[in-house]
Amino acid sequence: MLVSALALGLLGSLHCLGMCGPIAFMLPLDHQNHGKKIGQIFIYHFGRLMAYGTIGVLFGFLGKGLSLFGIQQKLSIGMGILMIVLVLVPTRYFNTYKISKPVYQALGKIKSKLGTELKKKTPDAFLTIGFLNGFLPCGLVYMALLGAIALGNAWQGALYMMLFGAGTIPLMTTAAFSHTLFPATLKSKIRKLVPIFVVLIGALFILRGMGLGIPYVSPKPMNPQMEAASMECHQP
Template sequence: MNIDLLSAFAIGLLGAGHCLTMCGGVSGMLLSALPNQERIRKWPLILSYHAGRILSYSLIGAAVGFTGSLAAKSIGVPLNAMRLISGIFLILLGLYLGQWLFILAKIENAGKFVWQHISPLAKKCLPVDSPTKALSLGLVWGWLPCGLVYSTLTWSVASGSGSQGALIMAAFGLGTLPAMISLSVGVFSVQSLLKSKYFRKTTAILMIVYGMYTVQVAYQAMI
């Protein structure tokens, strides 16, 4: 598997605690429409929602990957320069998750302009009582302003193609699944681990170290 796909998957997996905070409320929507005796029907809703979410990530990844490809071919922006930016964003993400520096929060706020136009579509999916509505809700929720998503999108930009950009974001989405499914089905022990200070700090340090490595490799390739 391509190292970029592994990196994107790892970002999704390690950023799990942030996912729980950002998307926790949606899990309640997936179950609230069902009476207790019918909760076995939750699995089609949960899987459809996450399929929609990952599909949205992939579509956005394809768009920015294609844009990065055009920039590289049309105006000569080196892909390694884009990769260097990806490393910087990964460092910023680590600092953000570790709650040491909040520059990435400002970028999240910038995404709220788009979100305010898309989020009303979620109301049309309520109550979430069918896989179609759950899929639609996931498609909408994939656009939620999120520093974790934006950081991974920089890898899609540097991928050099729309298809690779889509695959990177799909790998990221798959990495978020363990945390998000544990939230949906109420596995509280996993949630407690992912939300713990020690997990968050360790994750943050790992992302910073890998971001620094990415910057170094990209810089060496440019000189």
């Protein structure tokens, strides 16, 4: 399941270019020093991965809390169904629910801070830009978060989100160097594939929750006695 996070990031990179591309284009890079430029981009991506990992831990804890009620399989199925529903149902049906004012205010502060940091060229500025970038709203990030919740583990949730972020690095790096390498027709074609892939990932989480006994895809759940015995065997 963790591999799906990396694949989601790779395939959804062009979507990320549309959402976060302008920030990558505006990075205050040192275009005169190629080595320094690469280092600045690396720090920017490291900040993004830190943000995704932090969010992944929080939502992984949420999934763990839900799984403590003995609904780990149902949670995986539910998150998979939600992924598919969010792809198939037109977004206008969700726009009727207004985001609360505090959320808008928080996003406003993030954007304001980003604007300030984009005027600097210090290493900490690139780290801050990347970290704040990771908290900007993005539909693809929301899909990855559903996967982090479904895993029901804080550290796996963090790893899932960081792998998702790592998948976006190649194209986001290319965008930072040159945004003219991707013709509009190519972007359009790949963006059409993203919803299909999200549906496939949703189906994988549903299969995982069904416990069909398929190795690595849908393993059978352990009953409480087996799980307790397994934990005892791993104790020193």
